[in-house]
Amino acid sequence: MLDHHATTLPNGLQVLVQESHATPLATFWLWYRVGSRNEMPGATGVSHWVEHLLFKGTQRYPAGTMMRLIDRLGGRWNAFTWKDYTAYFEVLPAERIETAVRLEADRMQHTIFDPDVVASERTVIISEREGAENFPSYSLREEVDALAFKAHPYRQPVIGWKEDLRAITRDDLYRHYRTYYHPGNAIAVAVGAFDTTTMVALIETAFGEIPPGEPPPPVRAVEPEQAGERRVVLRRPGGATAYLHIAYHVPAASHPDLAPLLVLDGVLSGFKGVAAFDGGGGGRSSRLHRALVDGGLATEASSGLIPSADPTVFRIVATVRSGVEVAAVEAAVHREVARLQQEPVPAAELDKVKRQALAQFVYLRDGVSRRAAALGAFAAVDRPQTLAAVADAIGRVTADDLARVAGAYLVETRRTVGWYVPDGAPREATERAA
Amino acid sequence: MTAPIAAAEVVRAVLPNGLTCLVRASPGAGMVALHAYLRAGGMFDRDRPGLARFVGAALIRGTHRHRGPDLAEALDTMGASLTVSAGTETASLAAHGLAEDLPRLLGFAAEVLVEPAFPPDEVERVRGELLTAIRVNGLDTRQVAERLFRRLAYPADHPHSRSPDGDEATVAGLDRATLEAFHRTHYVPGAAILAVVGDVEPSAALDRVAEAFAGWQGHGTPPPPAARAAPPATVVRGEASVPGKSQSDLVLGVPGVDRRDPDYYALMMANLLLGQLGLMGRIGQRVRETLGMAYYAYSDLRAGLLAGPWWVRAGVSPVNVDRAVAAILAEIEQLQSSGPAPDELADARTFLTGSLAVRLESTPGLAQMLADMELYALGLDYLERYPAIISAVSREAIVHAARRFPTSAYVLAVAGPDRSAA
Numbered sequence: 001m002l003d004h005h006a007t008t009l010p011n012g013l014q015v016l017v018q019e020s021h022a023t024p025l026a027t028f029w030l031w032y033r034v035g036s037r038n039e040m041p042g043a044t045g046v047s048h049w050v051e052h053l054l055f056k057g058t059q060r061y062p063a064g065t066m067m068r069l070i071d072r073l074g075g076r077w078n079a080f081t082w083k084d085y086t087a088y089f090e091v092l093p094a095e096r097i098e099t100a101v102r103l104e105a106d107r108m109q110h111t112i113f114d115p116d117v118v119a120s121e122r123t124v125i126i127s128e129r130e131g132a133e134n135f136p137s138y139s140l141r142e143e144v145d146a147l148a149f150k151a152h153p154y155r156q157p158v159i160g161w162k163e164d165l166r167a168i169t170r171d172d173l174y175r176h177y178r179t180y181y182h183p184g185n186a187i188a189v190a191v192g193a194f195d196t197t198t199m200v201a202l203i204e205t206a207f208g209e210i211p212p213g214e215p216p217p218p219v220r221a222v223e224p225e226q227a228g229e230r231r232v233v234l235r236r237p238g239g240a241t242a243y244l245h246i247a248y249h250v251p252a253a254s255h256p257d258l259a260p261l262l263v264l265d266g267v268l269s270g271f272k273g274v275a276a277f278d279g280g281g282g283g284r285s286s287r288l289h290r291a292l293v294d295g296g297l298a299t300e301a302s303s304g305l306i307p308s309a310d311p312t313v314f315r316i317v318a319t320v321r322s323g324v325e326v327a328a329v330e331a332a333v334h335r336e337v338a339r340l341q342q343e344p345v346p347a348a349e350l351d352k353v354k355r356q357a358l359a360q361f362v363y364l365r366d367g368v369s370r371r372a373a374a375l376g377a378f379a380a381v382d383r384p385q386t387l388a389a390v391a392d393a394i395g396r397v398t399a400d401d402l403a404r405v406a407g408a409y410l411v412e413t414r415r416t417v418g419w420y421v422p423d424g425a426p427r428e429a430t431e432r433a434a
Numbered sequence: 435m436t437a438p439i440a441a442a443e444v445v446r447a448v449l450p451n452g453l454t455c456l457v458r459a460s461p462g463a464g465m466v467a468l469h470a471y472l473r474a475g476g477m478f479d480r481d482r483p484g485l486a487r488f489v490g491a492a493l494i495r496g497t498h499r500h501r502g503p504d505l506a507e508a509l510d511t512m513g514a515s516l517t518v519s520a521g522t523e524t525a526s527l528a529a530h531g532l533a534e535d536l537p538r539l540l541g542f543a544a545e546v547l548v549e550p551a552f553p554p555d556e557v558e559r560v561r562g563e564l565l566t567a568i569r570v571n572g573l574d575t576r577q578v579a580e581r582l583f584r585r586l587a588y589p590a591d592h593p594h595s596r597s598p599d600g601d602e603a604t605v606a607g608l609d610r611a612t613l614e615a616f617h618r619t620h621y622v623p624g625a626a627i628l629a630v631v632g633d634v635e636p637s638a639a640l641d642r643v644a645e646a647f648a649g650w651q652g653h654g655t656p657p658p659p660a661a662r663a664a665p666p667a668t669v670v671r672g673e674a675s676v677p678g679k680s681q682s683d684l685v686l687g688v689p690g691v692d693r694r695d696p697d698y699y700a701l702m703m704a705n706l707l708l709g710q711l712g713l714m715g716r717i718g719q720r721v722r723e724t725l726g727m728a729y730y731a732y733s734d735l736r737a738g739l740l741a742g743p744w745w746v747r748a749g750v751s752p753v754n755v756d757r758a759v760a761a762i763l764a765e766i767e768q769l770q771s772s773g774p775a776p777d778e779l780a781d782a783r784t785f786l787t788g789s790l791a792v793r794l795e796s797t798p799g800l801a802q803m804l805a806d807m808e809l810y811a812l813g814l815d816y817l818e819r820y821p822a823i824i825s826a827v828s829r830e831a832i833v834h835a836a837r838r839f840p841t842s843a844y845v846l847a848v849a850g851p852d853r854s855a856a
Contacts, residue, residue, distance in 0.1 A: 023795065071711060121726060124727075131680075134683075284506035296559060299562070321563070
């Protein structure tokens with residue numbers, strides 16, 4: 001089910017292909033190992049901005065025509081930037097996928113960085129940031145990340161700090177593009193109703209002649225071990241209720257504890273999909289839901305861990321029920337975490353989470369995009385084989401493993417606790433005739 | 435290219451109790467998805483805004499056979515998902531699970547729809563969650579702008595004049611008996627649709643549905659409220675200031691059409707050109723790409739059983755609201771006066787017909803499409819006829835449709851930082 005054909009072109013492009021004829025569709029993804037992890041202070045947000053500029057055209061596919069071409073062929077397309085990677089994808093009727101492969105090869109090398117376009121995109125991205133700022137839960141996450149990491153660039157928001165967005169120049173963007181957008185720093189993933197050999201040949205034809213490029217500068221920063229709990233309380237108007245956000249330092253995707261941590265996440269709030277940014281399953285019987293939501297303390301409660309290139313954080317977040325003190329919600333979270341450390345998870349509960357994981361791997365097969373997303377994300381942060389290895393390892397996780405990782409990672413000295421508390425300003429919007 | 439759903443692949447049956455059931459096999463999927471519609475949306479709230487949503491949210495919190503936590507445990511143990519939510523026009527149940535679990539998944543779906551118990555402690559919990567959501571939405575600029583738009587664009591007795599969230603005072607006061615009565619009246623098989631798509635054998639799946647829902651009785655639902663909305667006679671503006679915000683969200687629009695309107699496809703295509711195709715159509719091209727003013731600027735036509743809004747939505751810096759509105763109106767006028775360019779229209783047509791398979795990539799997506807086909811009486815051969823429907827929409831029809839969004843008479847609602855001092 002998770003088998004794929006893997007090859008690497010002489011110029012360094014990693015190629016992952018999975019043939020699947022369940023639907024007459026195919027998807028092509030191009031992943032670059034670049035994101036906010038690779039950014040310097042003063043230029044945060046540069047990776048995400050470059051992503052926007054890759055839609056602005058090349059000589060062959062001028063501005064405005066590029067994605068219209070995919071639309072015309074009946075396709076779907078998008079892109080996203082994360083801390084560890086930037087990914088571009090198209091989903092098309094299988095017989096038309098060649099267009100996506102050629103388009104991605106072209107914009108890897110030939111994107112035009114027009115100064116006027118850069119200027120107009122600056123305000124678009126500031127608008128994107130300000131839209132996110134309207135949500136207090138977003139601002140709280142930013143505060144927690146900036147506090148949880150003091151040396152590693154995971155402290156930086158993917159969208160970038162607003163002052164950096166005002167200062168970044170066209171040349172900064174172009175340099176970033178040249179540094180990170182080449183075959184040696186990229187992964188091509190294709191899933192769908194095609195012949196594997198034909199698809200590999202198509203990718204070779206489109207990308208084979210592109211020069212390899214210099215290896216990008218390594219990320220040297222190593223987050224020092226945390227010495228004690230860190231806390232932040234964000235108070236400002238704009239929110240109707242309080243939010244809790246706790247982040248615990250955990251290892252990178254390459255660490256063998258990834259599987260037990262994903263199962264632990266499942267015990268806390270239901271096993272999630274493993275594709276990049278996949279939604280969760282049910283989780284209403286999970287421990288956090290029982291304790292916080294059924295317990296009348298919160299209206300939403302979840303946990304999560306995104307497999308990452310470097311040591312990252314495991315998050316527990318909750319929307320505090322109106323009228324409840326955030327301290328009470330935090331205390332309930334600590335009780336649940338302590339229980340994981342002190343009492344073995346019962347066999348039936350562990351089996352339930354493993355069954356959820358099994359179902360999520362079946363759902364991953366539905367359509368073509370989610371498989372490509374999962375395969376590409378693991379390839380970008382570790383190795384593509386990690387996806388299948390994690391699926392196997394989940395089946396072997398024991399109650400002892402869960403108690404061990406809960407005791408090793410979900411502890412006071414590894415945690416940053418953030419509260420958002422609405423300021424005393426009016427709790428309602430004020431309307432006026434305009 | 436073959437249609438993602440062909441009439442010959444669908445088994446449709448009306449059970450003796452009136453439930454309309456549709457099944458379509460997707461061999462090899464390994465999974466199964468359910469999508470049900472009930473005539474139980476907020477349009478039936480009448481003077482109790484929030485009632486339908488409250489009932490929908492409470493259904494999975496306990497039945498006469500299972501306590502809420504036991505239901506959650508059973509679904510989680512199957513790795514399945516089952517949710518019920520009420521919108522303005524309908525309530526819907528969406529569920530998916532492994533194909534082998536279809537009988538149990540249907541069993542739980544039936545319990546939730548037919549035999550909810552509304553346990554008092556769970557009802558209070560749901561009430562707290564709904565009240566928190568109403569308060570959070572009350573400071574969410576997108577939601578505030580939408581609610582203001584609805585109030586200004588529709589008469590007070592029109593279902594689209596308000597959000598199905600309801601209001602704090604009503605939701606705080608609804609009692610259990612009222613929830614039960616609403617459920618009895620609106621969750622009836624004769625007005626319900628259930629679609630099943632997945633790795634199943636259709637006739638066997640139909641038998642499972644019949645078994646699971648055999649005990650469901652009751653018929654008829656009260657007629658929906660009168661829902662006539664006159665287009666605005668002039669420009670109507672409203673503005674809400676929300677403390678602690680960076681950006682303003684705006685909603686600019688008019689009441690649109692319902693799904694059976696003869697002009698629906700022309701409006702749908704006008705809307706596609708205006709604010710969706712490519713990166714959010716012509717409006718996205720001007721407001722985002724050319725002017726750099728917004729991360730999002732798109733249009734949407736909410737045509738359902740009723741004539742929902744046809745609106746343009748954008749998030750912009752408070753200082754750019756007026757410029758963004760002017761640019762949006764200019765694009766609408768442009769489409770009305772010059773119509774689509776030939777290549778633009780060709781692109782729109784090939785996008786709509788060619789992208790069906792891509793838009794219906796997932797099993798839950800197919801299940802919802804199948805239920806939609808029944809809800810809007812589109813016919814089981816709808817997706818096979820779709821290319822012909824689209825190619826029959828003329829350029830003139832699109833221009834005519836675009837003129838149903840007058841730039842001299844619309845509603846504009848803005849929510850964000852206080853602009854009165856600016």
